[in-house]
Amino acid sequence: MTRISRLCTALGIAAAVVLGGSGCTVIAPNGPYTVNNDEGAGDPLSKPFQRMIAIPPQPGWGAEDTIRGLQAAMAAYADDPSILAGYLTPEARAKWTAAGPVTVIQDQYEVSVPPPRESETSSKVTLKGHYLALINEDDSYKPTGGPWERPFELVKLPEGYRVSALPPGLLLTESDVARAYRPTNLYYVNRSTQDRLVVDRVRLRLDTKETFAQTVLERLLEPPTEALRGAVTTSFPPGIKIESIRSGEDRVIINLSGELDTLDLSAEETLRGQIRNSLNKNEIAKGRIIEIMVDGESYTVDRPDTVDQWLDDDVRDSAYYVDKGAVHYLTKDGGGGAVAGAAGEEHEGFGHFAVSAGPNPLIAAKTSTGISVAGLAPEGAWQEVVQGADLTPPTWNRDGTLWTYDGKNGVLLKYDPARGQAEPVEVPAELDELDVNRFRIARDGVRVAVTTGENTVQIGALTGEGAGTKLGNLQLLTTTETGNEIKDIAWRDDEHLLVLAQGTAGQTLNEINVGDGETTGVPLKDRLESVAAFQDQVLADVATKGGTKLIVLSPDQQTWTTKIEKKGGAPLLPLG
Incomplete structure (x- = not known):
């Protein structure tokens, strides 16, 4: 030819x-x-x-x-x-x-x-x-x-x-x-607390025979991906169908068919939250009234100015840092005073601090003998709540429980302050054979990041509810080359995990979408010791000859500026 x-x-x-x-x-x-x-x-x-x-x-x-x-x-x-x-x-x-x-x-x-x-x-x-x-x-x-x-x-x-x-x-x-195809975020409900939506990222193929809005909602009626099976639920009863979706000048009208309890206001609010976020977070129908009908009869109306608490983390603007074992507030201008109680006093041997959420947060710290907790109040004293010499740094769940992995005994432990005791949680059998050194729960209360060995990060989920809660659905997220080391991880939001790695050529800080692995590199100038994040706020500490400085990432994600010149180590943000 x-x-x-x-x-x-x-x-x-x-x-x-x-x-x-x-x-x-x-x-x-x-x-x-x-x-x-x-x-x-x-x-x-x-x-x-x-x-x-x-x-x-x-x-x-x-x-x-x-x-x-x-x-x-x-x-x-x-x-x-x-x-x-x-x-x-x-x-x-x-x-x-x-x-x-x-x-x-x-x-x-x-x-x-x-x-x-x-x-x-x-x-x-x-x-x-x-x-x-x-x-x-x-x-x-x-x-x-x-x-x-x-x-x-x-x-x-x-x-x-x-x-x-x-x-x-x-x-x-x-x-x-x-x-x-289009990357698409679907929103299901946290099974354990049912007070929070959890994002599930998928790739949906565009259909020539229907609008993308219908493609999204049809998929929302199906079970979540394998990563969230058993960890989330839905407000849509079995048998619900999308009959039609129409748009007017200022509204989108969704007509469903099936059995919906018109007297269950909680289910109605949850359903609106799932639909609203699954459409609006994918830039569909944003700023429009969403009218939901069942068999042609009005069921509920969602307005653009509706207060959406389904993605609320109750984290607020709280930020902290650690100097000589004492926890301090971080202010807009830089370093602030020490927190109230024992957590604000200098203590040797206390490290890897973690902060809970809510109006009355608690501080947890790892010591040589276990995990201790103190309240941020004048009377707040350190109390050891989990014993063990080989525990991962503590992590708080949005439900107020504290978690750590006992590497010596191969046991995942959950401490509930209301019950006053630590209880074991079932884990996949393969985890017993791995060297687990970090365990971090995302702010949605469902997803979990686990680092094993020196260079591997896995993503799992807390499945089930109540006494039946267990860790499952483990999947590889990322791994570095042999000889490199993952120094720290931090949840930025429900979808994105920051991974700080140290290699022979220097450090890398990557933001990884845990739903589809999409990775964005964050430029680095200094050698970071640790990192903390919440949405647009990313903090890190750098060891210098004059002490430890605290730096903050700019909104455009390109540069770092100094927040505290020295005595600003180990930044902390609630949860994550």
Whole structure:
């Protein structure tokens, strides 16, 4: 095949049509490119996107063109499954299924075709690329990495090459996913306290037959991803369906069908909270009245000025730091006075402090013999509440309980100040075999970050409720190279974990979205000792010759400024 004919073949493999536009864009040989589309941008319920149009295999195509066409047909499969079937032999078509995880690779991939032999009727082709992620059947996005390859066997029929066997699932490129999927936050309810919404991040495929608002709410009616199974619940009773979603000048009208208790005001408020945040946090219907109907009858109305306490952490503006074992308030101008009670007095051997939330916070500290707690009041005295020489630094849950992991005995302990005793909590069996050195509960009271060994961070969840609470759903979040060390972690918000790592080349501070692994690096100038965070506020301490200075990250996340020049160690923020 000549260069010109090969180019024409590649150009014809696929096209991206901008929905709402008047024409189509031909895909270049090196893969799809993004076409800006402003059509539909004024619709508060939709998201503009490009639709992939694939064409059937052509008789003149070689093995490489057929494989590239097959991949384009996979990208278009959700909109038109008939094209992909044409690339397969009848036997392969009968066995193949689209079910299973979606494999995502980089845009630039190689199709390796062996030299043809005379009278050969089949060809073994290998597709090689770089592995990026899996989109699981529960819509969770799991990043991965490294080289990736897949062999294909093609047979030559009178009508052209056909694939004789295809592994289950779809193979998409990074551009395919960017074009057809949207990162989406869904909101479920904390199972244990049922006073807080918990975010579940998914990748949803845009549907040409419905608005994005309907796609989001339809998925909200389904169970959460595996990461939150057993840890969250929902206000939607079984059997509820989305009948229609309409938008007016100032409102969005959602019509449900099914059985809803019109007298349960708590369930009504929770349902509004789930819908409001699942739409508005994804920039859908923001600033509009949301009217919810059931079988055409008015059920409840959510207004833009509604006070939303479903994401409230009760953290306020409280910030602290530690100097010579004494806890101090942090003010807008810098260092403040010591806190009331024993926690504000200098103590040797007290470290790894943690602060609870609420109007009457407690301070916890790790010592050589266990975990001690003191109230922030003049009469507040240190009291050892958990004993053990190999405990992780304490962490507070939003329900007021204190947690630590006993590495010597392989036991997760929960101390409830109201009960006055520490109780064991069930953990996955594999945790007993790992060196657990940090255990941090997120402010949603559900997600947990666990560091094991020197260089691995896992994310889990507190599942169940009451006496049945246990740690589960552990999944790898990140790991550093051998020889590097994770120095500290801090929850910035319910979705993002800050990970401070020390390597031979220096330090890195990464903000990682625990839902999909998206990572953003934070620039560093000084060598940090520890880090604390709450939403826009990120604090760290730096050891200097003159003492320990406390620094704060700028709102643009690019620079650090000094808050306390010296005597400003170990910053603290409630929870996290």
